[in-house]
Amino acid sequence: MQDGSPSPTWLDALRSGDEAAAEALWSRYFERLAAVARVRLQRVSPEVSGDDIALSALKSVMLGCEQGRFPKLTDEDSLWPLLVTITARKAVDARRRHRATKRDAALTERPADLSAMIGQEPTVEFSAQVADELERLVTLFDDPSLRVIAQRKLEGYSHQEIAEELGCAKRTVIRKLERIRREWSDPEVNKA
Secondary structure, eight states, X not given: OGGGOOOHHHHHHHHTTOXXXXXXXXXXXXXXXXXXXXXXXXXXXXXXXXHHHHHHHHHHHHHXXXXXXXXXXXXXXXXXXXXXXXXXXXXXXXXXXXXXXXXXXXXXXXXXXXXXXXXXSOOHHHHHHHHHHHHHHHHTOSSHHHHHHHHHHHTTOOHHHHHHHXXXXXXXXXXXXXXXXXXXXXXXXXHO
């Protein structure tokens, strides 16, 4: 790993279960992912820890790599969005579980001026806001299969893997992805 950045060779080592590669993944991303989780868990019970969420997300990615679940994971440009998506989903799940027991009011924040957030690497807050918006868009679908397809695509699954999970044809998945894109492109959806 040159300069600490994941390389294709490093990712291959991670896929083969190399402990040094797993430790390098943890060292490079744990604090950043814990910060993403903490932002997503704002005002939730202190029992819900951003560190626990980050550890769970890293474990999911490591196991997923070993099991070949992320075939399009080739470099850091594809790794960081995957880590943020999984971390955000786990934080949302923890927040939902907490709300189910406590019946807290839903808390939502709207993104600030995007031009102020543009930089070489997204900030933790921006990553959390993107994850929030993706979560909002996914939950707009009444059809559960559209939700699953959108979530799996965001997690890096191939069309074929999604089709196998849903028990349908690959073409059905492609057609539903086209519908998802159309619906998400609708200006009315983006106003909500």
